[in-house]
Amino acid sequence: MPELVSDSDDLADDYNRSQKTHVDHVNASLKGRTESQLYMADCYLKGTIEKRDTKKAIELLELLDKKGIDEATRKLGDFFFIGGKNGSDKNLNLAVKYYEKLAKKGKDDAKLLMAECYLRGDGVKFPININKAKECVEDGARKGNAKFQFLLGDILLKNEGGLKKNETEAVKWFTLAANQKHVPAMSQLAACFSSGKGVAKDVQQAKRYFQMVVDAKATDKTSENEAIYKEAANELAKLKSLNGLCFEAF
Numbered sequence: 001m002p003e004l005v006s007d008s009d010d011l012a013d014d015y016n017r018s019q020k021t022h023v024d025h026v027n028a029s030l031k032g033r034t035e036s037q038l039y040m041a042d043c044y045l046k047g048t049i050e051k052r053d054t055k056k057a058i059e060l061l062e063l064l065d066k067k068g069i070d071e072a073t074r075k076l077g078d079f080f081f082i083g084g085k086n087g088s089d090k091n092l093n094l095a096v097k098y099y100e101k102l103a104k105k106g107k108d109d110a111k112l113l114m115a116e117c118y119l120r121g122d123g124v125k126f127p128i129n130i131n132k133a134k135e136c137v138e139d140g141a142r143k144g145n146a147k148f149q150f151l152l153g154d155i156l157l158k159n160e161g162g163l164k165k166n167e168t169e170a171v172k173w174f175t176l177a178a179n180q181k182h183v184p185a186m187s188q189l190a191a192c193f194s195s196g197k198g199v200a201k202d203v204q205q206a207k208r209y210f211q212m213v214v215d216a217k218a219t220d221k222t223s224e225n226e227a228i229y230k231e232a233a234n235e236l237a238k239l240k241s242l243n244g245l246c247f248e249a250f
Contacts, residue, residue: 022049037064054084073098092117092126111136112147130161149177150185167198183225186213187232203239210236
């Protein structure tokens with residue numbers, strides 16, 4: 001008859017296995033194994049198992065970046081975009097440098113991140129540059145990528161950074177992205193129809209697109225669009241109540 005194993009025994013076994021795996025990665029990292037060096041860089045960045053050591057993490061990632069390891073390049077870009085644990089290491093010049101390397105290799109999402117850098121800016125060291133952001137997304141938008149189309153529309157809708165806004169053109173890009181069920185684009189398009197911005201005011205079209213946003217929530221397993229779903233539901237309720245008041249008036 002097999003012996004009963006307690007939960008604490010299982011936890012101890014798991015801990016021992018994880019420690020052994022960690023030691024294996026430490027040794028393999030010293031021998032130059034890419035997977036293990038990436039693992040160690042994560043440990044140093046997050047402070048898991050190893051003590052948090054940003055300097056060691058960056059050294060490992062830079063070494064791998066020079067070898068052409070895209071995952072390391074991405075991690076470097078993300079680190080300098082966010083700025084580490086408390087944001088103190090934020091450096092958008094470096095973030096763009098690493099994202100641009102990926103973009104040149106055909107990694108389209110890196111261009112989106114470059115655009116975000118130019119849209120956010122970081123004071124005197126990295127000023128906001130709307131024109132640069134626009135350049136980053138135009139090609140992807142023309143190729144039919146909904147994320148690029150939405151961001152281009154969003155840029156054109158605003159009158160910022162010396163770039164002349166073009167509401168009609170913005171609606172065109174929102175429509176193309178919305179046709180691909182891009183949630184933020186559907187929401188923006190609904191708002192445009194509701195306000196008459198860049199397109200003739202059309203309450204029925206506004207309700208239609210807000211309803212599409214609300215319906216999209218049912219199949220969305222992430223939480224990234226939660227605020228958009230909530231706002232769309234509120235706007236839809238307002239439009240429906242206005243319709244009700246109009247009928248009562250007659």
